[in-house]
Amino acid sequence: MASIFTKIVQGEIPCHKIAETADFLAFLDIRPLAAGHTLVIPKEEIDYVFDLEDAQLSALMVFAKKVAKAIEAEVTCKRIGLSVIGLEVPHTHVHLVPINQISDMTFGREPVKMSNEEMAALASRIAARL
Template identity: 60%
Template sequence: MSIFTKIINGEIPCYKICEDKDFIAFLDINPNAKGHTLCVPKEEISYIFDMDDAQYLKLMQFSKRVALALQQVVPCKRIGVAVVGLEVPHTHVHLIPISEMSEMTFQQKVQMTDEEFKELAAKVHQAFIALPSAN
């Protein structure tokens, strides 16, 4: 069982932004940048390209909505997207607010307090629920 499955099952706490029946989004606790978010399917699938086409497209649609919400809350030029797949054997999409390419290297990290994480998760959640529903 992956650490993400434990988060999904409520065994490990997270700074949740949103979830639906298939996916969950939460702040990365070791972020590259303020707002670094993980979008994770609730079904534990190790490798993104093992997902069937429908699951993959739904994950990308969910991630897009989360990215649009992040962009409203965290000042940045873009929301960078990365799928690495080596660090946790459970498919996940990294959404990282960036203003420079170096912020996507996974070498730089930012420190945030528990209160900062909670406040940011709440703000992005509010922006997410204010977005029009995906079609």
């Protein structure tokens, strides 16, 4: 069965897209730790990040770096935190989270409340920075 991220890639589930290439997709997390929290995924459904081929893993990180720089340019923060946990969805994904302190990367806390309109506007502004 296809993961929720594969369904997003295939257009079956909508997302607030930040960037897309033939191989990768970046979109806002619907349960953000901070405004601008973005997920970066390979379009190919591979569960575990360390099962990616070396070239694919490298390309994923280069793509994530470009997206992180765009988020950082739009969202006020000290830096962009990066996390790869890999248990929530069986599809490799990188979390890019605007942070000001270490605790901003705590995944057990309540997500930031944002309306669909706020998320759409933020996604558009970040995408414009690319």
